[in-house]
Amino acid sequence: MAAVRRFPLFGARLPALITLFLPLLGACDDAAKAAVPPPASPVSFQSDVRPILEDKCIACHGCYDSPCQLKLETAAGLDRGASTEPVYKQRTRAADPTRLFIDASTTAQWRDRGFFSVIDSTEGLEESVLYRMLALGRAHEFTPGEPLPDDIQLGLKRTNQCPTPERMDDYAQTHPLGGMPLGTPALTEQEFATIRAWLAAGAPPGDDSVTLSADEQRQIRAWENWLNRDGKRQQLVARWVFEHLFLAHLYFEDGSGRRPDHFFTLERSRTAPGKPVVPVATPRPNDPPGGEFWYRLRPVRGAIVHKTHITYALSEDKRRHLEHLFFAEPWSVNTLPGYSEDERANPFTTFAALPARARYQIMLDDAEYFVRTFIRGPVCRGQIATDVIRDRFWAVFQDPDHDLYITDADYRASTSPLLGLPGQEGTLLDLGPQWIRYSKRRNDYLRQRHDAYARSAPSGPDWNSIWNGDGDNTNALLTIFRHHDNSSVRQGLIGDYPLTTWVMDYPLFERSYYNLVVNFDVFGSVSHQAQTRLYFDLIRNGAEQNTLRFLPPTARKTILDNWYQNTGKIKLLISYADADGETPTAIDYHSATPMDEFNSGLLSHFANINARPDPINRCADGDCVRPEAGALERRVETALAPLASRPAADLPVVNWMPEASLLLVDDGRDSTVYSLLRNRAHSNVAFLFGESLRYQPEKDTLTIYPGVLLSYPNFMFQVSAADLPAFATAMKNTTSQADFTALVERFGVRRTETDFWQRFHTPQRYMERHEPIQAGILDLNRYGNF
Incomplete structure (x- = not known):
């Protein structure tokens, strides 16, 4: 032998x-x-x-x-x-x-x-x-x-x-x-x-170890010392910070915009700083740790894949900012909260001692990161979150000075017990009782919220009620795209006016995060996942109801009925709150389409913090090119803007377009990448099943925007700058499957192309040039066979 x-x-x-x-x-x-x-x-x-x-x-x-x-x-x-x-x-x-x-x-x-x-x-x-x-x-x-x-x-x-x-x-x-x-x-x-x-040769092993620079080690020591301080107040702050950053790819920001040498994750470790990290291996970050632990920074090893690369910047300024937010004003905590079911289910009571303004402000400061965690979070493909949201919508945030949860201690104390989240119990027998318990509390909360806001602001909300990014923070305006079973989020208001826009206050924001990130277990039972999905349905409806407060009271029911057509009316009757047709708004409206007027108002009132102005998809005066576009981008946008935001009934090629495509363009000297995103229309998004029955394909549109706005391309097209007019013409003239096949034959990048892999990685190279911190390997699992 x-x-x-x-x-x-x-x-x-x-x-x-x-x-x-x-x-x-x-x-x-x-x-x-x-x-x-x-x-x-x-x-x-x-x-x-x-x-x-x-x-x-x-x-x-x-x-x-x-x-x-x-x-x-x-x-x-x-x-x-x-x-x-x-x-x-x-x-x-x-x-x-x-x-x-x-x-x-x-x-x-x-x-x-x-x-x-x-x-x-x-x-x-x-x-x-x-x-x-x-x-x-x-x-x-x-x-x-x-x-x-x-x-x-x-x-x-x-x-x-x-x-x-x-x-x-x-x-x-x-x-x-x-x-x-x-x-x-x-x-x-x-x-x-x-x-x-x-x-x-015996498969000689690779080495995943990371060699840290002296500066990285210094910054790690500083953050670990800050997180592991003695004192109940410091420990409670550290727990909240950990539960909000455990999913991040942390990096040390130096202001250069260059890609850092390493990214890090924040862990609970059995070992103290200075020793190798031994993670506390609980399914969720707020599960009982079962013994002593320390908060540690651990380098991310291996290749970076885009779908899990959710970045968050650390710096000395950020640490001083957190210290100021949490400790500038006196507060005390007598007994640290534990990790029981109720304490995990309700972060509002668990962290009640922490200044509410500090918690909300930290989430606002990096809102894109926090929304990205529940869009691209522990589920990788976001399948729990996606079938409860529209294919594209805008999200803005309630100003902290106009958020009663932040400004009114009595209101905060009375509503916090109602803000718990289901899903802690995981058996099928728990599904019904858990849902009844938590949905009733949510409805009680909505009634209290309505009455409190009606008393505190009898004339209704105005534009000052929406967070303006403190004048310069572009996290204040976000666009969320759904690509069937995955989603993406970017700063700025991208695309034509959406059907719905979310105005999120702190309770909505924090509940979304805990529901879809902290308390979500990708290895959990079907009961746990169903409870998570059903509760996020209520969160979405809550964000929409908050938006309705900004619209004329006489128009609210009509708008809400439009959002929940056909079977959606069942949910309006049994699960959702009625539209408030009495409490006024302090915003003046002058058109028969107040939802569009509200979206237009967002663009005009917050233009200085809109990270992505978009004349491509909202071309009103014939100039459909972004002012900052380069020469090649101007050629692309001039050619493609006539295709943007047109319904499939008017532009039939939309019927054959995949959910999320990329367009690669070069002119021999320069190259660029554009995202082509299909927005599917639905009569409502209120149910777990039967999506095809609510689909309205004639209303589908394309959003066209520069950059890589996705993690999972379904297909790619490649066009030379000289052929842009021909590509646009072929798109306009596609009225059948045969026409679309001819379009793919000429401009498509099929999986069988001999240089497929070189072309597939072109968007990653684009990200490395234009947004290196965010760059990562795209996912091929959804790339189609057209």
Whole structure:
């Protein structure tokens, strides 16, 4: 029996003499037929293998929605391997979480949790899952530039097979076109030879460690010292800060706008500062820690994927700002809150001792970050939040000086007990009682809120009631896009006037955050997830009701009925508050379309803090180009503005456009990227199921705007500057599926293009040039087959 070598990190079992027979392995593999000799020098994971994974694998294999839980952003993820157990499934009870670097720390522990190796095989390298999947991908070439065969299943509804090494023969026989990378050009001969040589050498482990600069270490010490101070007040502040930053990719801001060397996460650790971080492995950040812990900053390891890259800047100024907000005025706390169910469910009572203005102001200062956490948060794909929101809407915030929860201590004390959130109990039997309990409290709160505002502001709200960003903060105006099962948010008011606009006060903002981020468990039960979704439905309605306060009282019911057409009226009767037709507004209206007039007022009153002025989608005077546009951008916007914001009934090509596309344009000297976002119209968004029954396709529109406004492209088009008029004409003339196919044939970037991967990463390179802090690898799992 041949001797066996063991490689500690990977637990690999490869024949010791395999490297001596590397030239013979190609002859044994009919599928690969590799003719390229192995690399002359020893293969390094860091310099040779990792770039291949980042270029052609991580676009699908990142975050919880990674097929078979094979996460390839880090060497540790590759070492952990794959699992047949999906993260996204309906469960009667919560599952044990499987978070890399948190829930297990060794290969053996991951094997005990059901993960199997993709690089190890007792039969030799050619039997490993990684090798065979890549070889299978090279065994079948697709016709360049043509659609994939229909029997290749793509998208999130794809049933992942997750074969173990023992089942690879069956997989290859049943899915001959299912090699990796799935449905795209295979690895090149040189790339495949590199992977092969690395496996043959025993898969020498990669290194995920991070070397910090002296300045980074200094700043880490400063923040950890601030967070771990003695004293009940300081401890309560630190807990609130942790629960609001645990999801962030933190970075140390130097004012340059350059991408930092490293990003960090904020953890609860069993170990004190100065020692390696040992995370407190609770499912949620406000679960009982079960012992002593310290708040620690830990470097983010491996590649950055865009969908989970939610950034938050740290600096000495920020720390001084937090200190001032929390401690400038005297307050005390006698007993620190615990982590019971009720305390986790209601952050308003848990943190009642903290100054309310400080809490709200911190969230306002970085509102895009906080909205992004529940849009792109722990669920990766935002599927809990998306089917409760419109495809595009604007969000603004109530000014702290006009928010009674901030200004009126008696009101705050009486309403806080009503602001708890459901979802802590996770069994199906809990769904009904929990929902009744919390929805009743929410309705009681709305009645109290209405009466209190009617007394405190009898003439109604005016423009001063909306936060103006303190004069210069562009976080005050946001646009949220829904792309079917995922969403994105950007600063500025983008697109034509939306059907709905949210005015969020502090209770709405904080409840959204705790409902969808802190208290949400991606591994939770179907009851937990349903309660989360149903309560966010009430939050959305609350934001809409708050907006109605700014509109003429006689128009409110008509507007609300328009938002909740057809079956939506059922929810108006049984779940939502009635429109207030009596309390006045202090804003003067002069048109028959007050909702549009309100949106117009936002643009005019807050123009100086609108981060993204948008004449492309709101072209009123014939000048549809942004004033700051460069020469190439002016050509793009001149050509495409006539397509923007037109309904599908008038521009039929919208009927065939994917949810979220990217347009790549170059003129030989410069290049740019535009997002083409389809806004689907619905009669209402009040129910979990039956979305197709509420769909109004003739009202769909396209929003066109520069930059990468998405994480999951469904398709890409590539056009030379000279062909922009032809592209625009083809879009205007598309009236059938055949026309759209011809458009794709000429301008589309299909998955089978020989240079697909180079083109797919073009938007990432654009982000690296224009917004380097936000750049990351886009996700390919939703890229269509047109």
